[in-house]
Amino acid sequence: MILQKHSPALLHTLGLTKKFGGLTAVDGVEFKLPEGELRAVVGPNGAGKTTFVNLIVGLLRSDRGQIFFAGNDITSKPPHVRSRIGIGYTFQLTSVFPRLSVFENVRIPVQSRTLRMFEYFGSVSNDRVEAKIKSVLHQVGLEGCTAAQADSLAHGDQRKLELAIAIALEPRLLILDEPTQGMSERDVKETIGLIRMISRNKTILIIEHNMDVVLDLAERITVFDKGRIIAEGTSSEIEQDQNVIDSYLGAEWRGR
Numbered sequence: 001m002i003l004q005k006h007s008p009a010l011l012h013t014l015g016l017t018k019k020f021g022g023l024t025a026v027d028g029v030e031f032k033l034p035e036g037e038l039r040a041v042v043g044p045n046g047a048g049k050t051t052f053v054n055l056i057v058g059l060l061r062s063d064r065g066q067i068f069f070a071g072n073d074i075t076s077k078p079p080h081v082r083s084r085i086g087i088g089y090t091f092q093l094t095s096v097f098p099r100l101s102v103f104e105n106v107r108i109p110v111q112s113r114t115l116r117m118f119e120y121f122g123s124v125s126n127d128r129v130e131a132k133i134k135s136v137l138h139q140v141g142l143e144g145c146t147a148a149q150a151d152s153l154a155h156g157d158q159r160k161l162e163l164a165i166a167i168a169l170e171p172r173l174l175i176l177d178e179p180t181q182g183m184s185e186r187d188v189k190e191t192i193g194l195i196r197m198i199s200r201n202k203t204i205l206i207i208e209h210n211m212d213v214v215l216d217l218a219e220r221i222t223v224f225d226k227g228r229i230i231a232e233g234t235s236s237e238i239e240q241d242q243n244v245i246d247s248y249l250g251a252e253w254r255g256r
Contacts, residue, residue: 009068010035010173010203011056016065018051025051027227028065035172038199040206040214043224044248049207052224053175057089058082070172088171090162090179098151102142105150105161106133109168132168140164140194156187160194167198174198175205180213192216211249215239223248 011033018026026048033039041049054060056067058079067075074082083089097105110132137143140160145153150161159179166174179195180188188210195204195217208214214221215235223231223238225247231238238244 008035009033010070011205012068013056014066014068016052016055016067017063018055018060019063024227026055026062029227029229031222031229033173033203033205035203038195038204038206038217038219040208040218040221041224042208042211042214042221042248043230047224047248048227049224050177051227053089053177053205053207056082057087057175083169083171086170086172088166088169088174090159090166090174090176096150096158096161096165098149100150101146102137102148102150102153102161103133103146106136106164106168109165110136113169136164136168139167139198141190156183156190159183159187159191163194163198171202173203173205175207177207178209179206180208180210188213 009032011031013029013031016026016029016031017024029048029052031052041052043049051060055062058074058077058081062075065075066073069082069085069087072085074085077085097108107129110129134143134146137146140163142157142160142164145157150158153161163176163179176195180191183191192213195206198204199217206214206218218235220232220234221238222229223241223244225243230247231241231244233241239249
């Protein structure tokens with residue numbers, strides 16, 4: 001089913017704050033992400049982007065503020081509960097099961113999702129599980145290497161496998177942290193196409209340093225600096241925002 005763009009906010013934070021000693025990494029952030037949108041979060045190193053995402057997925061607890069997902073307050077919920085209710089996440093550093101095959105890497109989340117639906121192990125059809133695994137691998141272009149051990153894959157294919165693992169959990173919101181990091185130009189282009197395809201029926205939040213990728217993909221861009229949102233808008237609006245140029249893009253950006 002293709003999502004109607006754009007529904008009311010799927011993700012909403014109010015006054016979200018996180019401190020590490022005397023450093024305020026996320027400072028009273030109010031953020032709304034409508035269902036069906038492909039949003040990018042950008043900003044200089046140390047701007048608070050990763051901390052913000054870690055608060056959303058539950059890897060960190062906020063000091064103040066609230067997080068709402070699909071209208072429900074999830075501020076105190078642990079990561080596994082957030083995953084179960086529909087928040088998927090791929091890490092900045094590739095995170096797969098290196099000694100398992102490509103097929104087995106995806107089997108784990110598919111079985112987890114299927115078991116939650118059917119409640120009992122005996123209710124799960126192997127044919128249903130295998131069909132789902134094959135469908136997910138086809139989506140990411142890995143159907144030709146199902147038997148390969150994960151750590152034998154090229155870096156770009158390992159990133160695709162990580163994306164397949166996230167997709168297999170069928171999240172409503174998919175958060176991608178630096179999805180093109182370390183990729184070749186060819187892999188970057190393939191990943192852009194893959195993300196664009198996935199976004200047709202999923203809400204996506206990308207944290208990305210490659211501005212060419214951001215401008216190619218994102219419908220809207222949120223810019224962080226010093227723990228706060230300093231700008232939000234379309235790619236053309238962000239490119240012309242003087243605060244963004246001064247804090248992140250640099251004066252040479254105008255001459256590109």
